[in-house]
Amino acid sequence: xxxxxxxxxxxxxxxxxxxxxxxxxxxxxxxxxxxxxxxxxxxxxxxxxxxxxxxxxxxxxxxxxxxxxxxxxxxxxxxxxxxxxxxxxxxxxxxxxxxxxxxxxxxxxxxxxxxxxxxxxxxxxxxxxxxxxxxxxxxxxxxxxxxxxxxxxxxxxxxxxxxxxxxxxxxxxxxxxxxxxxxxxxxxxxxxxxxxxxxxxxxxxxxxxxxxxxxx
Numbered sequence: 155x156x157x158x159x160x161x162x163x164x165x166x167x168x169x170x171x172x173x174x175x176x177x178x179x180x181x182x183x184x185x186x187x188x189x190x191x192x193x194x195x196x197x198x199x200x201x202x203x204x205x206x207x208x209x210x211x212x213x214x215x216x217x218x219x220x221x222x223x224x225x226x227x228x229x230x231x232x233x234x235x236x237x238x239x240x241x242x243x244x245x246x247x248x249x250x251x252x253x254x255x256x257x258x259x260x261x262x263x264x265x266x267x268x269x270x271x272x273x274x275x276x277x278x279x280x281x282x283x284x285x286x287x288x289x290x291x292x293x294x295x296x297x298x299x300x301x302x303x304x305x306x307x308x309x310x311x312x313x314x315x316x317x318x319x320x321x322x323x324x325x326x327x328x329x330x331x332x333x334x335x336x337x338x339x340x341x342x343x344x345x346x347x348x349x350x351x352x353x354x355x356x357x358x359x360x361x362x363x364x365x366x367x368x369x370x
Contacts, residue, residue, distance in 0.1 A: 174188075174210065177210045178210070179210055179211050179212075179229050180209035180210060180211040180288075180291075180328040181211065181228060181229060181291065182228065182233070182270050182291045182292075182293070183291065184291070185209070185288065185289060185290060185291030185328075185329075186209065187207045187208065187209050187288060187289065187328075188207060188208050188209070188210070189205070189207050190205065190206045190207055190208060191203060191204070191205050192204045192205075192206070207288075208326065208328075209288060209328030210328070211228060211229055211328050212227075212228070212229050212230060213226065213227070213228060213331045214226075214227045214230065215227060216230065216232055218232050219232070226331065226332075228293075228331075233270065233293075234270075235270065235271055235293070236268060236269050236270050236271065237269060237270070237271035237272060237273050237293070237295065238264065238269055238271075238272055238273070239273050239275050240264075240272040240273060240274045240275060241275045242260070242274065242275075242277075242279075242283075244256075249277065251280065251282075251283075254282055257280070257282050257283055257286055258286045258289075258290070260283075260286075261283070261286045261287055261290050261292050262286075262290055264292060265290060265291070265292060269292075270292065270293055271292060271293035271294065271295065271331075272287070272292060272293075272294055272295070273294075273295035273297065273334065274294060274295065274296055274297055275297050275337075276297045276298075276299055276300045276337050277297065277299050278296070278297075278298075278299065278316070278320050278323075278324075279294070279296060279324075281323075281324075284324060284327045284329060284330065287327070287329035287330075288327055288328055288329045291329075292329055293329060293331050293332075294327070294329045294330045294331065294332075295330075295331070295332040295333075295334055296320065296324060296330050296332070296333055296334065297334040297337065298313060298316055298317055298320060298333070298334060298335050298336070299313075299316055300336070300337045300340045300341055301313070301340070301341040302340055302341055303341060304341070304343070304344045304345065305341055305342055305343075305344065305353075305356050305359065309341060310359055313363070314363070314366070317335065317363065317366060317367060317370070318366075318370065320333075321333065321367065321370040322370070325370070333367055335360075335363050335364065335367060336360065336363075339352070342356055342360065343356075344356065
């Protein structure tokens with residue numbers, strides 16, 4: 155049992171605070187990342203080491219100075235979003251990138267033409283794509299994979315499963331600032347007497363998905 159495992163081997167999760175005085179914030183102009191190396195010493199002769207990174211930044215909504223127009227803000231500074239819809243099709247691999255260098259260059263080219271963000275469209279992006287967005291300073295809107303059929307119980311269940319897995323995996327990337335749960339009204343209409351109808355129970359499900367995303 156989990157209790158027996160913990161008694162013999164110790165806890166499988168440990169949390170502790172790490173003070174970061176005067177944090178160097180991640181931004182589009184200065185996408186600063188902290189390097190992390192965690193070492194778990196099992197004995198005097200063996201140690202498990204995990205390397206990672208993190209960025210510190212704040213996403214909020216503020217009024218554009220001198221107006222009542224709401225803007226997305228990065229570290230309390232309003233950002234004029236200049237994004238492209240990123241479908242990431244590749245002639246030879248479709249959704250598969252030819253190389254890590256190609257992945258990096260795709261994000262870099264977006265910056266070079268003046269974009270500050272990408273909306274990775276109706277699919278969960280590759281972790282390396284998000285890594286390069288973190289590293290190079292590019293905001294990411296992450297889309298939940300969509301379905302085109304009617305919102306059947308099976309379709310809703312799969313969307314809910316994907317939503318939990320997507321946010322659990324990617325919530326800690328400093329580049330990800332927005333989650334897109336539905337693309338327009340794809341998959342949200344049910345055929346009734348020859349008409350496509352947005353049913354009350356579907357509206358309730360959309361609201362529940364929004365609340366779930368906020369909770370996650």
